[in-house]
Amino acid sequence: MRIGELVIGGVAFVLAVFVFVLTLGFPQLPDGHPGPGLFPQLLSIIMAITGLALIGQNLSKGERRIRGEGKAEGREEWVNILWVVGAVLCYMLISEIAGFILTAVGISWVLMLRLGAARLKGLVISVGVVLFIYWLFSQALLVPLPLGVMGH
């Protein structure tokens, strides 16, 4: 039995039920036949069945697979994932204010340090690569990357 698979099966089932309920409020075609709700309804029924099947498969495997499921990764590695998520959220929240260059240098440097890179080398590489990315997207591809405080 794998907890992760049970959770995925459960989430798939709940999501399917949620989608199905939402589609009940969708309008029908003028001739009375099913309209925008038909396709998502069919999908949600299949998803609910497969979600239950995944749960059933796992429960029938019993306790046999619980052992040996232990992952080699420690707490620190899992925290790394939160740092990556935090970096993206941080970019979304402050890039408009601080601008692309400052935000990008900040998050890439902090992530490098978190992953074990040397402090000064990391900073130099961060600044260099971010300036290159800025030039590439902003100047060559004309993507309006936010300037933030550097634009004033």
Added chain:
Amino acid sequence: MYEYVVGAISLVLEPRNLLTILVASVYGLFVGAIPGLTATMAAALLVPFTFFMEPLPAMAAIVAMEAMAIFAGDIPAALVRMPGTPSSAAYTDDSYALTKQGKAGQVLGVGVTCSAIGGLLGAICLMMAAPLLAEFAMSFTSFEYFWLAVLGLSSAVVVSSGSMVKGVISLMLGLLISTIGIDITLGYPRFTFGNVELTGGINFIPAMIGLFGVSEVFRNVLHSQELQVATSEAPRRIFAGMASIVRRFKMGILRSSIIGVVIGILPGAGADIAAWVTYAVTKNLSPEGHKFGQGHIEPIVCSTSANNAALGGAWVPALVFGIPGDSITAILIGVLMMKGLRPGPMIFEQQPVLLYAVYVTFMLANLLLVPLGYLAIRFSGMILGVSKNYLLPFILLFSIVGSFAINNSLFDVGVMLVMGVLGFLLEANGVPVAPIVLGIVLGPIVEQNFMISVIKTHWNLWEFFTRPVSAVLCLGAVLMWGYPLFSYLRKRKSSLSTSG
């Protein structure tokens, strides 16, 4: 046809296109040679750039990048026993064992030569099969396209690795994602929850970047591994004795390339599955099959030919029917749609020069693979020495900027993050993400063609089964689902009778 070929060659040889092919090739070699970074991730990160290119350089960049990346995966497989891309996993043990015997040069020489030969044979099959199928597909209507898309989706689940139940969940997720936004029949906003950004649906590009780029970053920060290079010297005598090896295994190369093309054509099955199937077939057919896995050159020759040949095969359904053969061609279809080009049989009539230019690019990329691959092998120590501590933050940054660049919207960056987390969590639990991609791409095709068909026939569903081509495609889908179910029931019955 002659004028198309001449037009295509002159188009590909334009300096701007050549430069694009060269840059994409170097990029593909670099990404492919770094363990943990896949060719699909490379394609997803390439998309924001292709967004700003003309159709030909955009397609040429993807062709060149994937051909190089699939070969480059052989380099760390041989030197550090870690396949650079999943496509090299099948023969990693043989490659590494030969490297430890001091034959790294020969292994990588075989890798680059047979990849190029397999890639060229795949390109020839693409050139021959695609126009014939396109002519046949001209008579297709919404009924046939519906079944074709269903067949593609079925194949994605049945052929993809892992459990079928997980594959179906993944596929349903992709299909449900494709239903977000304005519906095609009444223009009704589905699952938008009043959010204006969702009315246009989930943009394919940030979703791809999240599923393949950001999830890769997550995986790499979780499983950081030190690379132990088996040999301290750069591989030498790379092409020594190559002609005799190719002559000795010429039939194996041909057979493997054909297997690669056929598997490449199946939606959901790409270069990695082609390599595994070829490995198994070669092992069964070879008199020395019992030695495979301990350092034999034959499985490397055959499997590396197959995985590069599969790339050409995957483009066949993508160009002819708009049904992606693998995750990379799913990305390609997204790129073409962004440019207003809808893949399908009509493109063969409307854009013949462009298609011939794609064939020429396939040929050119596989020819370029030999010198560029040689250089990559010679500088492999340098490439493998690049620390992921420095690289991963920039992959994340490229993912962020790439997602933002499509609509200049931070909402798309959010979509990328959500899809990245989703892809990571699913893969960590053995749920394949390729069916999600196919679901997002094929969902609108399935729904649109179904609704058009039923409205056209006043809901007479028999029309789906009585048209000859429709019926054959329907039968194909039924067999595709029926066979694994039948095998499962038979296995269950035999295990019950054994235990009883």
